[in-house]
Amino acid sequence: MTQDELRLLPWSGPGGRPCYLSTDDRDGYVSRLADHIEALQLGAATQLREEALEILEDRGIDDEEDMALLAARLAGALGDVLRVANSRGHLLAKLAPS
Template sequence: MTAHSGLRLLPWAGPGGKPCYLNTDDPEGFMSRLADHIESIQLGMASQLLEQAAPALDDETANGEELRLLAAQLAGALRDVLGVATSRGHCHPEGLETDADFGL
């Protein structure tokens, strides 16, 4: 569930790329479980991509096109991970948390 509206941000976009939300009190319902499953896949893919990124960035023979593809894949994975964090209430949808959010 999101932190401020009681709605859960779903890990897919709606018409026109707009965010989709789920309003339910049943975390075990079909849509909640489907969203959980997709989020799990997204997090797993981000983890695998991160493992591949370090060696690719250390490879002095990597060409610009390969690195641009890696950057695009990392950006997509980061977008997905931020969506999961927002959905689970660990991140403000408007942007990054402030020091005050951490009691600093």
């Protein structure tokens, strides 16, 4: 990564605005922290997906409030996963030989 390229970080700034990192050190503290947070987000999304499938297939949800909560949690997890995919896709494109 060159100095003028930005990495989308896995958290938002004030007002939900995206945060970016400008560095050429992929092993720096903030880069490693971002990698760790991304791994946590992907793990949480995987676990939530499994829980949602179990609820929807086995038990079902009778209460609209519970369904709305599940949908909100899934939407949040999807947002995290999309941010990770966008960030990693950008990094992969920059690392690929031209």
